Each structure stands twice: as C-alpha cells, then as structure tokens.
Amino acid sequence: MSGRAKRAGFYFLTLVIVFFSLLPFLWFLDTSLKTQREVTATPPELFPSGSLHSYQSAIEQYNLLHYVKNSIIVAGATTLITLIISVFAGYALARLRIKYKGVIMGSLLLVSMFPQISIAGPVWKILQSFGWLNTYQGLILPYVTLTLPLGVWILTSFFKELPEELEKAARVDGCSHFQALFKIIVPLAAPGVFTAAILIFIYAWNEFFFALLIMTQQKYQTLPVGIALFQGQYTMPWGEIAAASTVATVPLVLLVFLFQKRIIRGLSAGAVKG
Amino acid sequence: MFALSLIAPCFLFILTFAFYPIAYSFFLSLHRIIISLPGLEQPFIWFGNYKELFHDKIALQSLVNTFLFVFTTTFFELLFGLAIALAINKHFRGRGIVRAAVLIPWAIPTVVASQMWRFIFNDTYGLLNYAFFGSDTALYQAWLADPLFAFLAIVAADVWKTSSFAALIILAGLQTIPDELYDAAKIDGATAWQRFVKITLPLVKPALLIALLFRTMDAFRVFDLVFVMTQGGPADSTNVLQFYGYKKIFAEGLMGYGSTISVLVFFVTLLISLLYLKMIGTRLFGERS
Amino acid sequence: MQKRYFFPKSQRFPYGALARSLVLLGLILSLLFPAGCTREKKSDTTTVRFVTWKPNQPAVWDEIVELFEKEHPDITIEREVGPHSSTAFHDLLTQKLKNKSPDVDVFFMDVIWPPEFAAAGWAMPLNELFSAEEQEQFLHGPVIANIYKDKIYGVPLFIDSGMLFYRKDLLDRYGFNPPKTWDEMVKQAGTIVAGESKKGADIYGFSGQFKQYEGLVCNMLEYILSNNGHILNPDTGNPEIAGDPAVRAMQFVRDNIVGGIATGGVLTYEEPESIAPFIEGKVVFHRNWPYAWEVSNNPERSKIAGKVAITQLPHFSGGKSYATLGGWQLGISNYSRNKDAAWKFVQFLTSERIQKLLALNAGLAPTRKALYGDAEILGRYPQFSEMKDVFLTAYPRPRSPLYPAISNTLQRFFSKIITDPHSDIAREAKAASREIEKILALTR
Structure with a gap:
C-alpha cells in the first residue's frame, strides 16, 4: 500500500468516526430548526427552513428557561462545593500521612460505581425527613456525594504531580499546611482544579435519576427531567424536544471544543495512573 | 489529626449519602412497607421479601437483560473505543477538532441522547427508516415495537454515547507506549499487525481493563435510556434492574420489596467490581507501584 | 519519565476566566439558599395551589381560572403543570403527597387513583361537602370510582371512555x-x-x-x-x-x-x-x-x-x-392548609356552568347528567348524545389501593x-x- 493511499484511508476512517459521532446531534439541531409540518413529514425532510418556532414554543409553552435556570443553579453549586471539599481531601491524600490510604481511595471508587438505585429509597427518605425534596439543596447534596470520588481522584493525582520541594520551602518559611495548600498548591494545580470543575459540572448538568426522584415540582426540575417528560396531548412535540435538547447540549459542546485537552487529561488521570 | 480533619467533610458526605443509605436499604428490605397503605404499619418480616424476590420471574428477567446489556455494550464500546483511540493517537492536522467531535457523544446528557435515538428509531419520522428505505414509507419499520430491536436500539444508543469514553481511557494507555519501541520493531521488520499484537495490545491491556471496569459498572446502572426510549417494553424486553427497582419503589410504592432489589443490585456490583479490582491489581491506588 | 505523556508541562491557564466564573458561582450560590426556603408570605389573599397537567386547550383553562379569581377576589390560584402522561403525572403527584407537602391543595386524579389516594390518607374525604343529593346529579360510573370504603374522595370533572x-x-x-x-x-x-x-x-x-x-x-x-x-x-x-x-x-x-x-x-x-x-x-x-x-x-x-x-x-x-372508563377527578389534599378555599375552587370547577364551558370550548365530556340534554352543547357536538350511551356502559378498571x-x-x-x-x-x-x-x- 502506498503512503498516499494509506493516508487517504486514514482520513476516510477518521471522517467516518467524526460523522457518526456528530450525526444524532446534528439531526436534532436540524429538527429544531424545522417548522411544525416539516418535523412530522414522512419521509423526513432533510433540510429545515430555519424556523425558530420550536424554540419559541419550548420557551413559552414548556418553560424551557426555567429548566435552564435550575440546571445552572444545581450544577454550579455542586461544582463549587465538590471542588472545595475535594481540594482538602485530595491534598491530604496526596501529601499527608494517612493510614489506609488505599482503602479510602478504593471506597471512594466504590461510591462512584454502584447503581443509584441501591441508595435511592433511603436518600429520598432522608431528604423527606428534612423537608428537602423539591429544594435545590436537596438535589445538590446527593450530587456532591456522587461527584466527590471524581473530584478527589483527579485532584489527588494532580497534587501528586507537583514537586514537593516548593511546599517544603514554604513550610520552612513558616507557612502552615493550610497556607501552603492555598498559596502554593492550589494555584499550581489550577489546571487540575479547572479540569475537575469541568467534569463535575458535566456530571451534575446531565444527571437524571436523582433529579427525577427529588424534583417533582416543575419549578425546581432540571433540564434532563424537563426533556424526558416533554409530552403533548395530541402529538409528540418533537420540534420542541429537539430545541430543548439543543439548548441543553450547546454549553457542553462549547466546553468540549474549548477544553478537550483538559477533559481528556482529567478522565485519564482518574483512570490510568500508577 | 490535621490530615483527618481535611478528609472529614468528604467522608461526612460519603457516609450520610452513600454508606448509610446502603445499610438503610438493607434494613428496609426486611420490612413490608407499602407507601399507599400506611395502615399496615411496617411489619418486620425477616427475609420474606428476599424469598419473594427469588421467585420473581420479572426480576430474573431484568437481571438477565441487565447482564446482556452490560456484555454487549462493553464489548462493542471497547472495540470501537480501541479503534477510535488508535485513530486519534496519530499526529495529524485537525486532531484537536477530531478529538473534540469524538468527545461530544460522551458530553451530551443521556436523556438528550435517548430522545435523539428514540426519534431516529421512530416508525414514521425516523432517520433510520429513511436511511434504509428512502421515501418508500410502506417499508418503514417500528424498531422499538420489536423486543429484539428495541433491546438492540438501547444497546446502539449506549455504544454511541460511551465508546468515546472508552476511547479516551485507551488513548491514555496508548500514549504511555514509547515510540522507540515501534521504531525498534520496524527496524526488525515487524509488520503493522505484528506490532499491534506484540506491542500495542499487551501494553494497553491495563487501560483496556480499566475501561472495562468503568464501562461495566456504568452499564449496570442503565436507566435514562430505558426510561425515555422504551419504559421497559415491549414485553419487558428492555426492563433492567435499575428501572425495575425504580418502578417498585417509586411507582408501585413497595418500598420494602423494592429495597431488596436495591440490596441485590448493590451486592452484584460490589462482587463484580472487587473481581475487576483484583484483576487490575493494587497499582490503581498508587501506593506500592 | 512516562508521566510526561499525560501532563505536558507548558500550559497557560486562564486564571482570570476561572476567577470570574468562580465569582459567578458564588453569586449564584448566595442567591440559592434563600430561594430554597422561602417563608410563606402573609397577605390577605389565600393561595390555592392546583396541580394540573398541560391541557390541550390552555386558553380555556386560563379563562376559567381568571373567572374564578374575579368572583373570589380573596383567593388566588397558582397552577403547577405536570406532564400529560397519566403514569408520569401519577409519579409526580404521589411523590409530592408522600412528602406531605403543603404546597398542594387541589389536584387532578385519574379515575383509577382514588382508592390508592384514600388508603394512603392523601386525599381528604369529601362526604360532608359533597352530599348524596349532589352526587345524584353526576353520572354513576365516575361517582362510584371516587368511593373507597363508603367515603367519597373526589369530584368527577369530566369523563373519558374509549x-x-x-x-x-x-x-x-x-x-x-x-x-x-x-x-x-x-x-x-x-x-x-x-x-x-x-x-x-x-x-x-x-x-x-x-x-x-x-x-x-x-x-x-x-x-x-x-x-x-x-x-x-x-x-x-x-x-x-x-x-x-x-x-x-x-x-x-x-x-x-x-x-x-x-x-x-x-x-x-x-x-x-x-x-x-x-x-x-x-x-x-x-x-x-x-x-x-x-x-x-x-x-x-x-x-x-x-x-x-x-x-x-x-x-x-x-x-x-x-368502554374503559377514564376521566379526571378533583381531589383535595389532606395536608392542605386552605381546605375551605380549595373546596370553593373544586365546587366552582365542577359546577354546571364551568363544565358546560369545558364541553363547549375544550371538548371535554361533562360528568353532570343534565348537560347531556343541553341544547347548546348538543348543537355544537351532536356526538355527545351518542357518547352518553357509551358513558353509561363505561366500566371502571379494578378498584384497589x-x-x-x-x-x-x-x-x-x-x-x-x-x-x-x-x-x-x-x-x-x-x-x-x-x-x-x-x-x-x-x-x-
């Protein structure tokens, strides 16, 4: 095989991969720009006439912006809280002497793995007893728990990367552990912190199961719940579903295009290390 | 002490919202609790619920479905993941954009992905029918109406959504392989296939195992896809454990019986993950390497 | 050595951007907790919270609620709109009621729910408000569907049947x-x-x-x-x-x-x-x-x-x-703090005049027998006279909590x-x- 043919084959394969990765998303984007008639045409019409009707209707009839607001609040707060707690824990696990480090890391991993159903009933009961169903904190607290393993693992591995000497020097200069952490470690590990933030945010933005259980009031529902429960009486409002889906996805697409390197590094830091 | 106080908040959360609930699930599963019949109170019935679970054919079927789902999705995800990773590991112009494009399915909310695929599989407006049959609408199939195809549909949606995750982890493994090894092999006259089998595969094995672990555990809790695309039907062909447990506890109000499913699911996943961790070894925890 | 593959050294990090986004998050966070636990406002109007689904003809419902608020200036109606699928709506509503949430006063019940809602203590028994004579005015099937152990828990608003x-x-x-x-x-x-x-x-x-x-x-x-x-x-x-x-x-x-x-x-x-x-x-x-x-x-x-x-x-x-009996009832939550106002609203919605409005403008079949002789309705929907026969044979699904x-x-x-x-x-x-x-x- 000549080098040129090989190259062409490679580009073709890559193109196929990219095409199939994007196809469903592009199809929904396309659908969201169709008029009502085009959406339900059989056979499907490939090209939309660029109508914004679906977006308007999703906002006016289905309270789309409400869901967006709730998602921002929940995902934002989760990210912030998880990050703060993970910085402490990650620092301790990376730098300080703790017994049973392996067990701690292992049990964190375990938390990130078991199916939500094994804790759903009790979590629901706990929140009920506090009267926290249908409140933001009622969803944020479980989310923080579920994203902590991710945050701690990523930050631990990033903190370990940093040279210990800097910190020792700071300690010699009379900094406490605490000061060393915030003056030296965190700024240096900022890329890691930022990576963790992106991943946590994506997780909280996308989570559906707990949101479905805890947020039963439309006022507090997040985007995934809203999109899953979209239904009209006489037809499926596919145009509106596509519009809402696009709105839910675009921030993520932007994050991915802007920060793909960091995301890749963060995901692999959690996984392949050792 | 200082170290402990640093990890205390983390563990406070884990204890209250993860470990305590698991124990509480076990406690609930020993009672008969029916939310819509508070008059029954909550009698302690030992392992009565477990006995019932043992004879529950639908639970068995959803267990089988879940395992089938886990096996088929992880198999294809690792396969495609490896292919994608090999493709984007090369240096070429536009690699960043390709990587980002591949990441998009992973970043999209599962609910959104489910709606997308539900629409693609739709029997009248679906893109799949259009791709296969063009404008000959008489041939259009209702994919989600057939037990086998409905199951394959959720498999396809999951493979699409998460192959890129597997690819990323495998990619990280690929990047630890020094180029010199390949160069040396080339000089020795090894073919591309030999290089792949003798160098790439063995060295990327740990990454493959980890990808397998993560994907298995994640596939085990499949819920969003089923909730949006099929609601467990037709004929329970897509009913999976997490969905069945959700229905029992939250739709039928059988909190006690549903909790036995929670406990079952927990132990099954615990077993599998311990098995994997043993296979992968303690290197994961970065202590003794 | 190999770590370099994971973490290329050089990277410029957008500190400014991060700081800005953190400040934004902080702002959101500080807004959040007050929003989560608003205390009840003290004012001279009572708010009745009505859990409903997304109607087919929203304009009619807006009109009806407006009319009620005009006639009862001391009551405001706050609607919470759920999904239209019966199963999804059931899950949403029952979770609220399991939560004993006081933010539900009046709610829709599908025809199959009253026994469940009664046994669980979610729906309030209406016998004292909804008298036997008044029940006589309604079609028999839907009334039976609302009875559990000799008490009635809902007022049928409209009837559906296959x-x-x-x-x-x-x-x-x-x-x-x-x-x-x-x-x-x-x-x-x-x-x-x-x-x-x-x-x-x-x-x-x-x-x-x-x-x-x-x-x-x-x-x-x-x-x-x-x-x-x-x-x-x-x-x-x-x-x-x-x-x-x-x-x-x-x-x-x-x-x-x-x-x-x-x-x-x-x-x-x-x-x-x-x-x-x-x-x-x-x-x-x-x-x-x-x-x-x-x-x-x-x-x-x-x-x-x-x-x-x-x-x-x-x-x-x-x-x-x-024909399978379907249709929707109005119930009042046992945990409601405004039961009187809630009953006024239920009474209003199920009154002859509003049912007629719903029949004419939303095509919903009334539960009051008298309306099947109403000339205006039959003039607009001649099929209603035929429907009445269907409704008389309509058969409820198994009744059980x-x-x-x-x-x-x-x-x-x-x-x-x-x-x-x-x-x-x-x-x-x-x-x-x-x-x-x-x-x-x-x-x-």
Whole structure:
C-alpha cells in the first residue's frame, strides 16, 4: 500500500468516526430548526427552513428557561462545593500521612460505581425527613456525594504531580499546611482544579435519576427531567424536544471544543495512573 | 489529626449519602412497607421479601437483560473505543477538532441522547427508516415495537454515547507506549499487525481493563435510556434492574420489596467490581507501584 | 519519565476566566439558599395551589381560572403543570403527597387513583361537602370510582371512555356501516386497505394504544369485557384473566389486531403517537378518548377534518360493547392548609356552568347528567348524545389501593402476549393471575 493511499484511508476512517459521532446531534439541531409540518413529514425532510418556532414554543409553552435556570443553579453549586471539599481531601491524600490510604481511595471508587438505585429509597427518605425534596439543596447534596470520588481522584493525582520541594520551602518559611495548600498548591494545580470543575459540572448538568426522584415540582426540575417528560396531548412535540435538547447540549459542546485537552487529561488521570 | 480533619467533610458526605443509605436499604428490605397503605404499619418480616424476590420471574428477567446489556455494550464500546483511540493517537492536522467531535457523544446528557435515538428509531419520522428505505414509507419499520430491536436500539444508543469514553481511557494507555519501541520493531521488520499484537495490545491491556471496569459498572446502572426510549417494553424486553427497582419503589410504592432489589443490585456490583479490582491489581491506588 | 505523556508541562491557564466564573458561582450560590426556603408570605389573599397537567386547550383553562379569581377576589390560584402522561403525572403527584407537602391543595386524579389516594390518607374525604343529593346529579360510573370504603374522595370533572373513531368517507365509499363486532371491523379494514393500496395510498386498518403502559390495560380491557370476560371477577374479586373468554379475546387481539390490521408501530404507541397516523389520513379505524374528536376535526392539525365519525367500540358476537372508563377527578389534599378555599375552587370547577364551558370550548365530556340534554352543547357536538350511551356502559378498571402494582403486572402480561406471537396465552395468564392474587392478599 502506498503512503498516499494509506493516508487517504486514514482520513476516510477518521471522517467516518467524526460523522457518526456528530450525526444524532446534528439531526436534532436540524429538527429544531424545522417548522411544525416539516418535523412530522414522512419521509423526513432533510433540510429545515430555519424556523425558530420550536424554540419559541419550548420557551413559552414548556418553560424551557426555567429548566435552564435550575440546571445552572444545581450544577454550579455542586461544582463549587465538590471542588472545595475535594481540594482538602485530595491534598491530604496526596501529601499527608494517612493510614489506609488505599482503602479510602478504593471506597471512594466504590461510591462512584454502584447503581443509584441501591441508595435511592433511603436518600429520598432522608431528604423527606428534612423537608428537602423539591429544594435545590436537596438535589445538590446527593450530587456532591456522587461527584466527590471524581473530584478527589483527579485532584489527588494532580497534587501528586507537583514537586514537593516548593511546599517544603514554604513550610520552612513558616507557612502552615493550610497556607501552603492555598498559596502554593492550589494555584499550581489550577489546571487540575479547572479540569475537575469541568467534569463535575458535566456530571451534575446531565444527571437524571436523582433529579427525577427529588424534583417533582416543575419549578425546581432540571433540564434532563424537563426533556424526558416533554409530552403533548395530541402529538409528540418533537420540534420542541429537539430545541430543548439543543439548548441543553450547546454549553457542553462549547466546553468540549474549548477544553478537550483538559477533559481528556482529567478522565485519564482518574483512570490510568500508577 | 490535621490530615483527618481535611478528609472529614468528604467522608461526612460519603457516609450520610452513600454508606448509610446502603445499610438503610438493607434494613428496609426486611420490612413490608407499602407507601399507599400506611395502615399496615411496617411489619418486620425477616427475609420474606428476599424469598419473594427469588421467585420473581420479572426480576430474573431484568437481571438477565441487565447482564446482556452490560456484555454487549462493553464489548462493542471497547472495540470501537480501541479503534477510535488508535485513530486519534496519530499526529495529524485537525486532531484537536477530531478529538473534540469524538468527545461530544460522551458530553451530551443521556436523556438528550435517548430522545435523539428514540426519534431516529421512530416508525414514521425516523432517520433510520429513511436511511434504509428512502421515501418508500410502506417499508418503514417500528424498531422499538420489536423486543429484539428495541433491546438492540438501547444497546446502539449506549455504544454511541460511551465508546468515546472508552476511547479516551485507551488513548491514555496508548500514549504511555514509547515510540522507540515501534521504531525498534520496524527496524526488525515487524509488520503493522505484528506490532499491534506484540506491542500495542499487551501494553494497553491495563487501560483496556480499566475501561472495562468503568464501562461495566456504568452499564449496570442503565436507566435514562430505558426510561425515555422504551419504559421497559415491549414485553419487558428492555426492563433492567435499575428501572425495575425504580418502578417498585417509586411507582408501585413497595418500598420494602423494592429495597431488596436495591440490596441485590448493590451486592452484584460490589462482587463484580472487587473481581475487576483484583484483576487490575493494587497499582490503581498508587501506593506500592 | 512516562508521566510526561499525560501532563505536558507548558500550559497557560486562564486564571482570570476561572476567577470570574468562580465569582459567578458564588453569586449564584448566595442567591440559592434563600430561594430554597422561602417563608410563606402573609397577605390577605389565600393561595390555592392546583396541580394540573398541560391541557390541550390552555386558553380555556386560563379563562376559567381568571373567572374564578374575579368572583373570589380573596383567593388566588397558582397552577403547577405536570406532564400529560397519566403514569408520569401519577409519579409526580404521589411523590409530592408522600412528602406531605403543603404546597398542594387541589389536584387532578385519574379515575383509577382514588382508592390508592384514600388508603394512603392523601386525599381528604369529601362526604360532608359533597352530599348524596349532589352526587345524584353526576353520572354513576365516575361517582362510584371516587368511593373507597363508603367515603367519597373526589369530584368527577369530566369523563373519558374509549370509543371508535373511523373514516366516514372511506366506509361510505365501500358501502360499509360502522362495524358492530370486532370481526366486522377487521374485515372492513381489510377490504378498504386492499382497495386503497391499489390506488397507491399508504394506509393501515387500525391504530390504538399498545405500548407497555396504563393505556394498554384500557385497550385490552375493552376486548376482554366485550367477550364476557373479566380481569377480576365482580363477585369474588379474584383474577379471571385466565378464563376462556378472556384468553380468546386476547388471542384475537394478537392475531387480528396487532398482528393483523394495526400499524406496525402500534406496540410503541401511547395516545399522541397513535392519533398521529389517523390525522395524517393513514388509518381507517382509531380507538381513542373523546378528545380525539376535537383534534381530528381541527383543520389546522388534521388532514381528515370533517371526514371523521365516532361510534361505540365493537364487541365479540355474544358479547356487549364495553368502554374503559377514564376521566379526571378533583381531589383535595389532606395536608392542605386552605381546605375551605380549595373546596370553593373544586365546587366552582365542577359546577354546571364551568363544565358546560369545558364541553363547549375544550371538548371535554361533562360528568353532570343534565348537560347531556343541553341544547347548546348538543348543537355544537351532536356526538355527545351518542357518547352518553357509551358513558353509561363505561366500566371502571379494578378498584384497589394497590392498583398501580396490579396494573404494572397486567401491563407486563399483556405486552408479553401481544408482542410475542409464540407465547402461550393461557399459561402466561395463569402466572399473571398468581401475581395479582399475591398483590390482592396484601390488602386483605
């Protein structure tokens, strides 16, 4: 095989991969720009006439912006809280002497793995007893728990990367552990912190199961719940579903295009290390 | 002490919202609790619920479905993941954009992905029918109406959504392989296939195992896809454990019986993950390497 | 050494951007907790919170609420709109009630829920407010559906029942009268589809609701009951789906409806999906609730406006036509703090004048008997006089506080036997009966 043919084959394969990765998303984007008639045409019409009707209707009839607001609040707060707690824990696990480090890391991993159903009933009961169903904190607290393993693992591995000497020097200069952490470690590990933030945010933005259980009031529902429960009486409002889906996805697409390197590094830091 | 106080908040959360609930699930599963019949109170019935679970054919079927789902999705995800990773590991112009494009399915909310695929599989407006049959609408199939195809549909949606995750982890493994090894092999006259089998595969094995672990555990809790695309039907062909447990506890109000499913699911996943961790070894925890 | 592959050294980090986004998060966070726990405002108006679903004709509902607020200046109505799917709405509402949430005052109940809501203590008994004489004014079926252990828990607002919609133009073209039996319907559909297909039309015989969900139970019930079968024996209360008439009816559905004249996608259809091919003109017969009349005759949405007619559902020879009773009731939460205001609202909504408004402007069939003699309604909807006969035969689904569990068992069973053409109906029916007996044993 000549080098040129090989190259062409490679580009073709890559193109196929990219095409199939994007196809469903592009199809929904396309659908969201169709008029009502085009959406339900059989056979499907490939090209939309660029109508914004679906977006308007999703906002006016289905309270789309409400869901967006709730998602921002929940995902934002989760990210912030998880990050703060993970910085402490990650620092301790990376730098300080703790017994049973392996067990701690292992049990964190375990938390990130078991199916939500094994804790759903009790979590629901706990929140009920506090009267926290249908409140933001009622969803944020479980989310923080579920994203902590991710945050701690990523930050631990990033903190370990940093040279210990800097910190020792700071300690010699009379900094406490605490000061060393915030003056030296965190700024240096900022890329890691930022990576963790992106991943946590994506997780909280996308989570559906707990949101479905805890947020039963439309006022507090997040985007995934809203999109899953979209239904009209006489037809499926596919145009509106596509519009809402696009709105839910675009921030993520932007994050991915802007920060793909960091995301890749963060995901692999959690996984392949050792 | 200082170290402990640093990890205390983390563990406070884990204890209250993860470990305590698991124990509480076990406690609930020993009672008969029916939310819509508070008059029954909550009698302690030992392992009565477990006995019932043992004879529950639908639970068995959803267990089988879940395992089938886990096996088929992880198999294809690792396969495609490896292919994608090999493709984007090369240096070429536009690699960043390709990587980002591949990441998009992973970043999209599962609910959104489910709606997308539900629409693609739709029997009248679906893109799949259009791709296969063009404008000959008489041939259009209702994919989600057939037990086998409905199951394959959720498999396809999951493979699409998460192959890129597997690819990323495998990619990280690929990047630890020094180029010199390949160069040396080339000089020795090894073919591309030999290089792949003798160098790439063995060295990327740990990454493959980890990808397998993560994907298995994640596939085990499949819920969003089923909730949006099929609601467990037709004929329970897509009913999976997490969905069945959700229905029992939250739709039928059988909190006690549903909790036995929670406990079952927990132990099954615990077993599998311990098995994997043993296979992968303690290197994961970065202590003794 | 190898770590370099993971973490290339050089990177410029957007500190400014991070700081800004953190500040933003902080702002959001500080806004958040006050928002989560707002205290009740003290003012001179009472707020009644009404949990409802997304209506088909929102304008009518807006008008009604406005009217109420104008007549009761001391009460404001706050609506919370849930999903229209009955199952999803049930999950949402019951979770609120399990939570004993005081932010629900008045809510909609599907016709199958009152026993569950009563047994759980969620719905308030209305006997003192909703007197026996007043109950007399309503259709019998819906009133019975609201009674559990001698107390009444809801006021029926409108009634639904299964009915057969058909393409009058097509039946006329082939010289058919509306079918009386299921067999007749299948034969007519066969002839029409064959004839129209020759002309190149893309058309099917039938669409209904056969996805694994509550609607499947409603559909199947109509076949089983119209063959003199039962789900639960009306005298003993024991399951009877394994009985011979029931099994034969199910066999018919599998062979001649799902495996015969129905559209291929019928196993994935809830109401919205099933009506779509009908209003596209691709289906001859369509089973649905009364609202489908409005939809299929609305020229903006339907290609067959003016070509639709309705009739009672067919039956098997030797059986009688049966329609599943549907419809929505209004209940008041036991945890409501504004029960008086809530009752005023319920009374208002179910009054003759508002039911008439709903009938005229939203096509909802009234539960008050008197309205079936109302000239204005009958002038606008002549089919209502026919509907009344359907409604008088409408049959409730099994009444039990554990109905959701029974229904889930039935859904699984029905879905299995109609999806898999090789399954043994009688054997599966016996297995399902045992399941149901187990559930019933819990309440005895």
